């Protein structure tokens with residue numbers, strides 16, 4: 001049976017996320033649709049990672065709701081891929097680039113069955129999508145930070161997710177790697193995946209994302225970049241720091 005098609009990949013309704021009743025972020029409202037990229041932006045400690053963890057079903061939603069592909073987050077996990085920051089993984093782990101990408105298939109085939117030809121083809125295509133097919137046999141740990149980030153994205157792509165979640169994927173990543181990452185993400189959205197990216201890069205949120213969720217412990221706005229990345233809203237969410245950002249021309253003044 002083909003997987004169900006959803007109008008909304010993720011729906012936040014007055015959602016509050018908390019650790020031991022201590023709220024990390026409250027009152028999030030909005031919808032992430034299939035085929036779009038939504039940026040989560042906000043200052044340090046705004047609650048971006050906490051919201052991402054809630055979408056993954058790892059942190060509880062204590063008020064309101066988060067619905068992922070029509071289900072509670074923990075029940076949708078098999079169709080959601082997560083790309084962590086590359087520097088959170090041990091680069092000394094003795095595994096090849098191809099093996100890392102193939103790990104993306106295990107959720108589909110189970111850990112006990114060996115991957116088949118179709119799995120290897122999907123993994124190879126995913127590695128090609130991030131422009132690293134020539135590094136397939138290299139040890140993962142020998143790649144640069146930006147290249148490792150691309151391999152982790154390839155692992156996510158290989159799992160053919162309906163929802164892709166990236167937590168600050170562009171930290172320490174050069175322009176070439178960033179373009180390769182974005183190109184591969186766009187290929188996924190063209191196939192109907194919904195993507196959430198948490199980022200401190202407002203220029204990227206403005207130029208590469210369809211909509212932006214502006215947070216600082218609560219939601220300040222959720223909408224098209226031109227409506228959200230405005231000096232008044234940024235000032236509200238960031239305080240004085242937004243003025244400095246505006247001075248550097250990183251946002252569209254209206």
Ligand SMILES: Nc1ncnc2c1ncn2[C@@H]1O[C@H](COP(=O)(O)OP(=O)(O)OP(=O)(O)O)[C@@H](O)[C@H]1O
Nearest residue numbers: 019022023024042043044045046047048049050051
């Ligand atoms: N495991 C945890 N237990 C308790 N509180 C936490 C935990 N992780 C984060 N918090 C708190 O939740 C709030 C939001 O943090 P979060 O990491 O979600 O912010 P962020 O926007 O991702 O920040 P940054 O941009 O610095 O990564 C902060 O007050 C933080 O101290």
